[in-house]
């Protein structure tokens with residue numbers, strides 16, 4: 001088997017498990033005598049490929065970063081990469097520097113970039129790295145499990161103080177346009193209310209649900225809300241509710257989770273509070289599930305490159321790692337579990 005020099009980069013939003021994946025690829029590639037070179041800051045590192053864009057890992061460095069959260073290679077969005085001329089330069093740099101394949105760890109945007117690079121003759125292999133779990137072709141993405149664990153632990157802590165004070169609480173979690181983190185967190189914690197970007201919702205219905213729960217004796221219910229749900233909120237004059245209760249609001253102010261808590265507080269006559277879990281989900285130490293998935297995808301990636309296969313995305317289906325052309329992977333839409341969503345809001 002000919003020795004192949006491989007490049008690897010992390011792109012888009014970081015996710016727990018990216019380092020574990022890079023380290024696993026490095027260890028496995030090294031086992032087969034294939035040199036691995038890290039490219040820094042996503043696609044930015046391909047554009048000029050100066051020394052500071054390149055990371056050649058020593059064993060000691062790999063040992064140091066194996067358990068680290070974040071991504072040691074750094075990640076970034078790279079606007080110039082949308083320009084075909086820039087991508088041609090990137091492909092030329094990879095060819096001039098004898099790279100025989102490129103592994104891209106990222107989300108659907110990064111996969112699109114890899115597919116276009118593959119069109120220029122660069123063999124690419126994509127590994128799903130995103131906490132959002134918004135890639136339809138795969139049951140798992142690096143970081144999703146960790147992100148759900150972080151938000152689950154956050155809700156458990158919040159519920160302890162909710163219990164102490166008999167106070168309902170709203171917890172905002174990440175996930176961009178996908179409600180999976182919110183749904184899984186609600187399922188894991190027994191949250192009574194759930195709002196996700198996939199579904200329209202209303203402040204009145206939410207208030208009614210809180211009021212009914214309080215009447216039932218549950219005065220410490222938890223509402224989990226995804227971060228990008230505001231476009232799905234039905235029109236409601238919440239500004240008047242705040243003003244009637246002495247809170248100054250500009251006419252053009254946008255709704256957010258703190259204001260939602262205040263509006264619901266007045267509508268439900270309950271001390272409802274809000275917490276945003278935020279970036280702690282992205283920067284957490286990866287779970288064993290994410291790290292073992294990192295190893296499995298790394299193994300698949302190196303094996304594919306060794307056997308001359310490329311321009312594929314790696315994922316998990318029916319519990320096993322598999323691969324398919326990047327384009328096919330991107331064409332499979334992510335399915336949200338509407339049945340569980342509806343049940344949670346009724347229990």
Ligand code: ADP
Pocket residue numbers: 011012013042043076077078079081082083106107108109110111112113116130
């Ligand atoms: P993610 O990979 O997490 O979905 P983005 O959507 O921000 O994150 O994409 C990451 C990067 O991938 C972009 O900054 C850009 O460099 C590259 N990229 C995304 N879409 C395209 C595209 N259509 N053409 C070329 N490059 C793209």
